[in-house]
Amino acid sequence: MTPQLDPAIHAPTRLQIVSLLAAAEEAEFAFVRDTLDISDSVLSKHASALETAGYVKIRKGYVGKRPRTWFSLTNLGRQAYRNHVAALQAIIARSGLSVFPQ
Amino acid sequence: MTPQLDPAIHAPTRLQIVSLLAAAEEAEFAFVRDTLDISDSVLSKHASALETAGYVKIRKGYVGKRPRTWFSLTNLGRQAYRNHVAALQAIIARSGLSVFPQ
DNA sequence: CTTTCCACTTTCCATACCGTCAAGTACTTT
DNA sequence: AAAGTACTTGACGGTATGGAAAGTGGAAAG
Numbered sequence: 001m002t003p004q005l006d007p008a009i010h011a012p013t014r015l016q017i018v019s020l021l022a023a024a025e026e027a028e029f030a031f032v033r034d035t036l037d038i039s040d041s042v043l044s045k046h047a048s049a050l051e052t053a054g055y056v057k058i059r060k061g062y063v064g065k066r067p068r069t070w071f072s073l074t075n076l077g078r079q080a081y082r083n084h085v086a087a088l089q090a091i092i093a094r095s096g097l098s099v100f101p102q
Numbered sequence: 103m104t105p106q107l108d109p110a111i112h113a114p115t116r117l118q119i120v121s122l123l124a125a126a127e128e129a130e131f132a133f134v135r136d137t138l139d140i141s142d143s144v145l146s147k148h149a150s151a152l153e154t155a156g157y158v159k160i161r162k163g164y165v166g167k168r169p170r171t172w173f174s175l176t177n178l179g180r181q182a183y184r185n186h187v188a189a190l191q192a193i194i195a196r197s198g199l200s201v202f203p204q
Numbered sequence: 205c206t207t208t209c210c211a212c213t214t215t216c217c218a219t220a221c222c223g224t225c226a227a228g229t230a231c232t233t234t
Numbered sequence: 235a236a237a238g239t240a241c242t243t244g245a246c247g248g249t250a251t252g253g254a255a256a257g258t259g260g261a262a263a264g
Contacts, residue, residue, distance in 0.1 A: 005114045011222075012107045015193055022197035029241070042223060044242055060241095065232060067240055085194055089203045091117055095124035097187055098202055113251075131212070144252060146213055162212095167261060169211055 003087040006080050008053040013038060017046055018081050021056065021073045029069040047071055055080055105189040108182050110155040115140060119148055120183050123158065123175045131171040149173055157182055 009018050016036050021027055033043045050056035055077030059070045073081065111120050118138050123129055135145045152158035157179030161172045175183065191201050 007114075010114060012112060013222085015190075019193050019197040022199070039224075040241060041225085041243085045223090048242085067231075069241070081197070082199070085197075085199045085201065088190060088194070088201050091121050092187055092190075092201050093203060095121040095183070095187075097124070097184070115251085141253070142212060143214080143254085147252085150213085169260075171212070 002090050003083045005087045005091075006084040008050065008055065009080060009084045013042060014046055014050065015084075017043070017050065017071075018055065018073065018077065018084075021071055022078060022081050024072075026059070026070045026072040029071070032071060050077065053077075053080075104192050105185045107189045107193075108186040110152065110157065111182060111186045115144060116148055116152065117186075119145070119152065119173075120157065120175065120179065120186075123173055124180060124183050126174075128161070128172045128174040131173070134173060152179065155179075155182075 009015055013036070017032060020032060020035060029043065029047075033040060036043075047056060047058060051058050055074060057072045057074050059072070061068055061070070111117055115138070119134060122134060122137060131145065131149075135142060138145075149158060149160060153160050157176060159174045159176050161174070163170055163172070187201060194201055
């Protein structure tokens with residue numbers, strides 16, 4: 001069976017968050033928020049949703065005396081992301097598009 | 103500026119429809135419906151929405167005396183699809199993956 | 205003729221989700 | 235004590251999705 005698009009990842013903002021996290025071990029709340037140019041509440045909610053899905057781990061700590069939050073993909077999240085990308089590949093491949101222009 | 107995800111294309115079913123149409127000159131209603139395993143009403147609605155966006159052309163005709171509907175991507179639709187895929191690629195490339203299978 | 209089919213189209217719904225804005229929390233700093 | 239930091243939560247409004255079911259315009263059957 002072909003891989004399916006993952007509804008927990010597919011929404012534009014989710015995809016951007018997950019993809020950004022997939023690139024690193026861990027990322028700070030503010031970094032993700034600013035890189036993707038989204039609001040605090042949007043990031044907070046999506047991160048919670050991804051945590052509930054088991055895809056993201058939320059770590060809280062301090063930098064000096066200021067609270068800080070870091071996100072990282074869980075193994076499940078990494079696998080789900082790869083699977084989601086595979087699903088996109090399968091769909092896009094059907095259209096004949098390729099990275100290699102003819 | 104990097105290409106943006108196209109909200110008229112991004113929804114899973116839309117992406118599949120557009121991608122399928124991108125592979126051909128024209129496709130029959132029943133072929134698209136059966137290939138994607140979606141209901142008549144869902145296909146009809148998405149096709150109308152894509153037509154409203156200017157991305158799909160809906161042609162009606164007859165095969166014998168039976169009505170039949172064909173869909174095709176407009177040039178605008180093809181361009182929008184390419185652009186959308188480029189946006190996906192830009193997001194996914196950040197993670198080191200690609201939407202184009204190698 | 206008139207009922208039934210066919211090939212979609214539309215409407216009705218119920219759910220779900222997305223993002224903004226406002227308010228809340230738990231400290232820390234001034 | 236008041237204000238700020240770094241998020242979190244709740245209330246809302248608007249959109250969208252899909253299933254079910256009724257509707258439409260012929261065509262075929264009885």
